[in-house]
Amino acid sequence: MTTRDFRQIQWDSQLEEDCRRIVRQAVSEDLDRGHDLTTAALIARDISGEAAFVARQTGIACGLQAAKIACEEMDLNVAWQAYLADGDSLAPGVSLASYSGTARDMLTGERVALNLLCKLSGIASLTREYVDRIAGTRAAIYDTRKTTPGWRHLEKYAVRCGGGRNHRTGLYDAVLIKDNHLAIAGHSGPLSKAVTRAREFVQQQLGSGSSSTIIEIEVDTLDQFREVLPVRPDIVLLDNMAPEQLTQAVRLRDAEAPDVQLEASGGINLNTIRAVAETGVDRISVGALTHAAPWLDIGLDWKT
Structure with a gap:
């Protein structure tokens, strides 16, 4: 039987550029005039902090590299640390990654990073359910x-x-x-x-x-x-x-x-x-x- 198959997508320079394009569009949607009004009004420039991206349910992680790219494209003054890799299993309470830095930048970048993680992890998780159903x-x-x-x-x-x-x-x-x-x-x-x-x-x-x-x-x-x-x-x-x-x-x-x-x-x-x-x-x-x-x-x- 033929072993030929369709091209299989993997993380490479083409996919990274695709991700950067999506992030740039997402940033333009969130920061139309370059400002996060709520954060600028309430959070002082010198406040810093640390936060973790935490799973609330069982699933498969995906989007960690994409979320890191979001921080880069938004030019955030934060340090990104991934604890898992795309494809790893998740359980409630497990930390996927964290970032630390100025609170303003962390709040501004939060939704773009979460959207990437939640959407892509959802696809990976549903796929794994189907794969598990046909095991054997x-x-x-x-x-x-x-x-x-x-x-x-x-x-x-x-x-x-x-x-x-x-x-x-x-x-x-x-x-x-x-x-x-x-x-x-x-x-x-x-x-x-x-x-x-x-x-x-x-x-x-x-x-x-x-x-x-x-x-x-x-x-x-x-x-x-x-x-x-x-x-x-x-x-x-x-x-x-x-x-x-x-x-x-x-x-x-x-x-x-x-x-x-x-x-x-x-x-x-x-x-x-x-x-x-x-x-x-x-x-x-x-x-x-x-x-x-x-x-x-x-x-x-x-x-x-």
């Missing part, structure tokens, strides 16, 4: 492109910190033939022709680089699945199929095209994912990882 099966949990505009790379990084895998990053790095493509193109022949056409196009456009480009097609019936199996797309997305249908698809794949990977998708949640994984599919994509993850409760506790 062959399936892996994948995200989707259902991400917050501008946040895609950071959100996909959070999925990785939770133990999930990244599906395609954008429209540019893989082929995924869906029903709307076929409907608009007026495609009425066998679905296998669409796969062949896409493969030929990629080969023409990318030449030697085409071998690393994944070709995936979505089907929603077993008849459609049988149509595409002979041309061996890299992945077949089995959309909204019941576990019984998924089991049949796995048996067909194993008998006729064992190198094709099968991805289940569509309305899968924490209550249903175990049954889906036990059918033998290789991948399960879950949009909720990024579009429905609740923020993890993390607070800033001042040390007195």
